[in-house]
Amino acid sequence: LYNWIYARGVTDLEAMTNLSKDLRQRLAADFRIELPRVALHQRAQDGTRKWLLDFDDRNAAETVHIPEPDRGTLCISSQVGCTLTCAFCHTGTQRLVRNLAAGEIVGQVMLAQDALGARGAAEDRRKLTNIVLMGMGEPLYNYPNVKAALGLIMDGNGIGISRHRITLSTSGIVPEIGRCGEELGVLLAISLHAVTDELRDRLVPINRKYPLSELLQACRDYPAVKNARRITFEYVMLRDVNDGEAEARELTRLIAGIPAKVNLLPFNPWPGAEFECSTELAMQRFAAIVEKAGYVCTVRRPRGRDILAACGQLKTASERKPASAK
Numbered sequence: 001l002y003n004w005i006y007a008r009g010v011t012d013l014e015a016m017t018n019l020s021k022d023l024r025q026r027l028a029a030d031f032r033i034e035l036p037r038v039a040l041h042q043r044a045q046d047g048t049r050k051w052l053l054d055f056d057d058r059n060a061a062e063t064v065h066i067p068e069p070d071r072g073t074l075c076i077s078s079q080v081g082c083t084l085t086c087a088f089c090h091t092g093t094q095r096l097v098r099n100l101a102a103g104e105i106v107g108q109v110m111l112a113q114d115a116l117g118a119r120g121a122a123e124d125r126r127k128l129t130n131i132v133l134m135g136m137g138e139p140l141y142n143y144p145n146v147k148a149a150l151g152l153i154m155d156g157n158g159i160g161i162s163r164h165r166i167t168l169s170t171s172g173i174v175p176e177i178g179r180c181g182e183e184l185g186v187l188l189a190i191s192l193h194a195v196t197d198e199l200r201d202r203l204v205p206i207n208r209k210y211p212l213s214e215l216l217q218a219c220r221d222y223p224a225v226k227n228a229r230r231i232t233f234e235y236v237m238l239r240d241v242n243d244g245e246a247e248a249r250e251l252t253r254l255i256a257g258i259p260a261k262v263n264l265l266p267f268n269p270w271p272g273a274e275f276e277c278s279t280e281l282a283m284q285r286f287a288a289i290v291e292k293a294g295y296v297c298t299v300r301r302p303r304g305r306d307i308l309a310a311c312g313q314l315k316t317a318s319e320r321k322p323a324s325a326k
């Protein structure tokens with residue numbers, strides 16, 4: 001069963017012909033194997049796809065696929081909405097919140113594999129090579145389900161995507177960072193976004209509970225770091241808020257000694273947001289300072305903006321449906 005479902009993606013019990021007919025019938029009487037229902041599938045001009053998934057209780061979450069010439073990255077959600085309220089993030093304004101079950105998380109990957117035809121031959125598998133937990137929700141606030149789902153995703157007899165190709169992004173839930181490193185060993189991305197507690201308290205309010213010093217210590221202690229696996233520091237570029245040259249220098253001072261790369265995220269606007277994206281020049285200057293200090297610094301080019309699929313733009317349309325439709 002495990003092989004049929006996770007390695008081959010077969011959900012029809014009748015097709016599992018090496019199981020006895022009797023067993024298949026008994027299973028069919030008691031269980032169903034289903035992928036999340038797709039309420040909406042959109043494709044952006046740049047090939048990015050977004051699926052809005054509708055779960056049994058009518059809650060919804062989004063999954064995004066970002067194709068690149070030699071690989072494909074799937075951005076999956078761990079919660080419906082998010083309980084945290086980062087000032088620049090659309091997801092954080094969503095009212096409905098619940099944890100996704102492990103099946104709902106792994107179902108996102110299986111659904112994308114089906115839709116992309118990403119199983120079997122190496123050439124097909126190249127369409128979905130990497131996974132980032134960077135969709136809706138804070139994955140470390142749903143750790144047990146994320147752990148169970150990643151177990152299936154990373155298992156060589158299951159879906160079989162290596163931990164070195166999976167990145168979990170967190171706003172900084174310090175106590176869970178260590179567990180994640182020890183039990184899952186996936187790559188870590190930290191939503192840093194500010195270099196002083198004063199500003200980070202405002203932009204990423206969980207900082208009031210787990211301030212920068214504790215967060216950076218958790219990064220230094222992250223097991224994969226000891227094997228020289230780099231941590232990604234994500235830094236959203238907000239015009240005249242956190243994007244100055246002094247901040248860039250302070251950033252390099254803060255992360256000194258941590259094997260790291262820095263990923264600048266141009267702010268993606270959404271209706272009602274109070275911020276603007278930094279200018280191209282400010283982003284270049286910031287990146288140059290970080291690079292001069294010896295770190296790789298990339299600017300994450302927004303993908304799928306025209307279908308609100310870019311970072312921080314996810315917020316399910318389910319919220320906008322009238323109550324009677326729920």
Ligand code: SAH
Nearest residue numbers: 089134137138169170171191267268311312
């Ligand atoms: N909750 C986790 C996972 C989400 S990852 C986390 O916060 O890390 C999504 C990334 O996009 C995070 O780094 C998040 O801070 C960033 N982000 C949120 N809103 C954004 C916006 N409007 N523009 C650009 N990046 C944004």
Ligand code: SF4
Nearest residue numbers: 082084086089092171
């Ligand atoms: Fe939640 Fe991450 Fe958005 Fe913050 S940035 S509100 S933690 S999804």
